[in-house]
Amino acid sequence: MTIDEASTRYSIPVKILREYERWGFREDAGARDYDAHDIERLSTIITLYEIGFAPEEVEQYMRLLLADRSTENERMQMLNRKRNGILDEIHFKEKQLDRLDYLRYGIRQANGKKDLFSCEKGV
Numbered sequence: 541m542t543i544d545e546a547s548t549r550y551s552i553p554v555k556i557l558r559e560y561e562r563w564g565f566r567e568d569a570g571a572r573d574y575d576a577h578d579i580e581r582l583s584t585i586i587t588l589y590e591i592g593f594a595p596e597e598v599e600q601y602m603r604l605l606l607a608d609r610s611t612e613n614e615r616m617q618m619l620n621r622k623r624n625g626i627l628d629e630i631h632f633k634e635k636q637l638d639r640l641d642y643l644r645y646g647i648r649q650a651n652g653k654k655d656l657f658s659c660e661k662g663v
Contacts, residue, residue, distance in 0.1 A: 541573065541574045542573070543557050543558075546574040546578075546582075550579060550582070552586065556582065556585060557574075557582070559585075559598075559599075560581070560582060560585060563599050563602065563603075565581060565606065581602065581606075584602070585598055588601055588602075592622060592625075592626065593622065597618065597622075600618070601618055
């Protein structure tokens with residue numbers, strides 16, 4: 541299947557297909573005939589992008605995946621670093637939510653005591 545057919549059939553952006561070819565992961569890039577192996581690799585690439593990998597990280601991960609040697613430890617380290625970064629972001633967002641809820645609580649409390657603070661502007 542051609543680059544356009546692969547893009548349409550599997551909802552793979554043409555940009556990713558072109559990166560895939562530029563990185564040299566296809567055995568016969570000239571024909572642009574995407575087979576099941578290509579689609580499987582592209583699925584991994586899309587997953588890596590969806591979890592927040594940068595293009596350089598995707599390329600590095602895929603080179604490790606396709607290497608002739610065992611690279612499970614290196615790939616696991618990459619995934620663990622990304623996972624830890626995502627967890628840090630989640631914890632930061634949870635703290636933001638706590639602070640936001642604290643401010644909302646303050647407004648609710650002030651509204652309940654509005655007659656005591658009716659002189660205050662904007663409450």
